[in-house]
Each structure stands twice: as C-alpha cells, then as structure tokens.
Amino acid sequence: MNFNNDKIDELAMKAINAKGVEKERLLADLLQLMKPWLTRNIHLNHGRLKGLGTSWADVEAIFDTMIWEVVYGIYRVKYDPNQGQGHFTKFIYDHVRTPVGNERDYRNAEMRSNENETTSMDKTDENGLTLSHAIPNEGKSIEETVSDSMNLSSVLEAFANQAKNGETKAKALLMAIRSEKFDNANIAEVLGATSYGASERQKMKRIKEEFKQFLSDSGIGKRELVTQ
Incomplete structure (x- = not known):
C-alpha cells in the first residue's frame, strides 16, 4: 500500500x-x-x-x-x-x-472479571445448586434486559436525565444498540448531521464511553449495551 x-x-x-x-x-x-x-x-x-x-x-x-x-x-x-x-x-x-x-x-481486565463472575456463578450452595440455576433463562438478549428489574429503556432514560444533551445521546445509543432496525444514516440524523462520517464516529465513541462510565457508576456494568 x-x-x-x-x-x-x-x-x-x-x-x-x-x-x-x-x-x-x-x-x-x-x-x-x-x-x-x-x-x-x-x-x-x-x-x-x-x-x-x-x-x-x-x-x-x-x-x-x-x-x-x-x-x-x-x-x-x-x-x-x-x-x-x-x-x-x-x-x-x-x-x-x-x-x-x-x-x-481494558479487555484483559474485562476477561478476568468475566472469569471471576463465571467462577462465582458456579459455586454451589448448601443444596448443591449453583447461582446460575437460580437465574431463569428466558432467551432475552442484553438489549431486552439490563438486569432482573431494569430494562434498556429505563437505563437510557436514566442516562438521558443526567447527561448533558442526554436525550440526543440516548436516542443515538438506542439506534446503535438496535442496529437491526437503524443504520448509521439514522444516527447521523439524530446527531444533526447529513451523513455519518469521521466526526460522527468520534461523537458516538465519546457518547459510548460516557455511557459505559454511567453504567459503571450506576453499578449496572453491562458493557455489552454499547457494542454494535
């Protein structure tokens, strides 16, 4: 090249x-x-x-x-x-x-954290059952559920309420997460641009980083939410 x-x-x-x-x-x-x-x-x-x-x-x-x-x-x-x-x-x-x-x-730390979480999930209680047995598998994706009691819309609403220009950021995040329904052109429109170029990619990266920090600070910790 x-x-x-x-x-x-x-x-x-x-x-x-x-x-x-x-x-x-x-x-x-x-x-x-x-x-x-x-x-x-x-x-x-x-x-x-x-x-x-x-x-x-x-x-x-x-x-x-x-x-x-x-x-x-x-x-x-x-x-x-x-x-x-x-x-x-x-x-x-x-x-x-x-x-x-x-x-x-960051990725190495995330892998170690996931390994530790898996280990704790596999520990047995006094009945010989693991913690994973206590959590029902309803086939929900991470986009459908953030935790047992909080869904995606609730998390994005909370983020929108505390972030500067939060409503715009939350809409862009939702479109990035729901990539099967929205594309980059939709995200660009929300960000006030006519096309999804280098500037819009940088904006989305910063929004995702801000959202990851919000999840961490809130104790939700579901990084999968911000990956396309």
Whole structure:
C-alpha cells in the first residue's frame, strides 16, 4: 500500500490551521489520503487485539479519534513538523500507542472479571445448586434486559436525565444498540448531521464511553449495551 508522507503532512497542517466547514472538509480529505496507511496499521493492531474481543471498528475509532483530536487541537500534544516530530503518520502512530494499550488493558481486565463472575456463578450452595440455576433463562438478549428489574429503556432514560444533551445521546445509543432496525444514516440524523462520517464516529465513541462510565457508576456494568 503506497502513501505519500509529504502530501499527508501538507494536508494535515492545512486541516489543523483551517476553521469551520473548511476544517471538516480537509479532515475528510486527510482521512481519505491516509486510508492506505490507516488500513495497514489498523490491520496490524486489530490482529494483536482481536483475540481479546476488540473489533476492527474499535481499532479504527482509536486511530480516527486521535487524528480528529490532533486536527481540532484537542489532543494534549500539538503537531508541528518543524519541532522535530517527524511525519504526521509517525506522530499519530507514536501517540496512538497509549489508547491502544488502554484498550488492551481494558479487555484483559474485562476477561478476568468475566472469569471471576463465571467462577462465582458456579459455586454451589448448601443444596448443591449453583447461582446460575437460580437465574431463569428466558432467551432475552442484553438489549431486552439490563438486569432482573431494569430494562434498556429505563437505563437510557436514566442516562438521558443526567447527561448533558442526554436525550440526543440516548436516542443515538438506542439506534446503535438496535442496529437491526437503524443504520448509521439514522444516527447521523439524530446527531444533526447529513451523513455519518469521521466526526460522527468520534461523537458516538465519546457518547459510548460516557455511557459505559454511567453504567459503571450506576453499578449496572453491562458493557455489552454499547457494542454494535
């Protein structure tokens, strides 16, 4: 896969220095120009993480988010090729290592937690029964039930009530969860966009992270709710 680092550097700086709609357009052009490089590096990192349950879309979102934050000046380190930071692709790769590492650590911790939960479910009581025997299996998916007493709509309503712009976020989450009924175009419309591009992917990633934190803080802890 061929890519031209000099052209990427030039376009990256134009995007960083642009404003408004022009910045959005140049960011889209930058992502398109970087596509061969992104595909290769997403493939490499996905290969290392897929065994832990990380999807291609998860890794793609990590790279896209890093580029988006750098272009919009949100990231903690500013890109400036005149400061010895090298090509834009090198800068992104160097700094994406931290979120990739965080994803790996999170997945490992999740696997350990699931193993511990399975072990506790298999412990027998005084009657020789496991805890899993006490929980009826009604064939419900995680989208249909969050816990024995709280359904998805209740959780999203609670999230909407406490989050900033919560109603919009809850609607977008519902559409992401109910992917058999809604597509990215529906999500984009809820987010106030005409199409589902890089900016909308970043928004959804941040909304999902906020929702995961809400679930954790609420003691619900059902991460499956935020995976498409």
